[in-house]
Amino acid sequence: MSALTESSGNGGPIAAAEERLARAVPVILRLSVGFLWLTNAGWKVPPDFGQEAGRGLYGFTAAAVEHPVFSPFSWVVEQVILPNFTVFGWGVLILEASLGAFLLLGLATRFWALVGVAQSIGIGLSVANA
Incomplete structure (x- = not known):
């Protein structure tokens, strides 16, 4: 019998390879x-x-005001974010670097995935019409 068709108690080598692939993806x-x-x-x-x-x-942030997608978001960008842009810039830099680092390390991945989704929504609202 071939090693590929040989069945063991856990589903055989093909099932093991599929499981490894399912974990790797x-x-x-x-x-x-x-x-x-x-x-x-x-x-x-x-x-x-x-x-x-x-x-x-x-x-890219100013594009949310120049080419609005969602008016309340554009208002927040114009009235809150752009006047305090340096603080916002540092926040975005730290957030995105942390997001990437934590995902690469595999720490708190569900939380950082949600942060990434929220960040992606903000990016989309800023540049969708630009």
């Missing part, structure tokens, strides 16, 4: 998304985060 996905967030944190350059040139994080 979420890990690969988590590592890929963590790397994506970590690399995207790299273009948020302190201390002004693009405010002087009107580009970078500032440009």
Whole structure:
């Protein structure tokens, strides 16, 4: 009998390979998304985060006001975030770097996945019409 068709008490080698693949896919996905967030944190350059040139994080954030998707969100960006942009920029940088690092390390992944979803919604509301 071949090793591939031989059955053991736990489902055989094919079942074991399928189980390994089923375990590997979420890990690969988590590592890929963590790397994506970590690399995207790299273009948020302190201390002004693009405010002087009107580009970078500032440009994408200002797009929420210039090309509104959801009026209440645009109002919050215009009245709260842009006047306090340096604090917001540092918050985004720390949040995205932490998000990427925690996903890469596999620590508190469910919490950081929710943070990533919330961050993605904010990004989408900022640039969807830009």
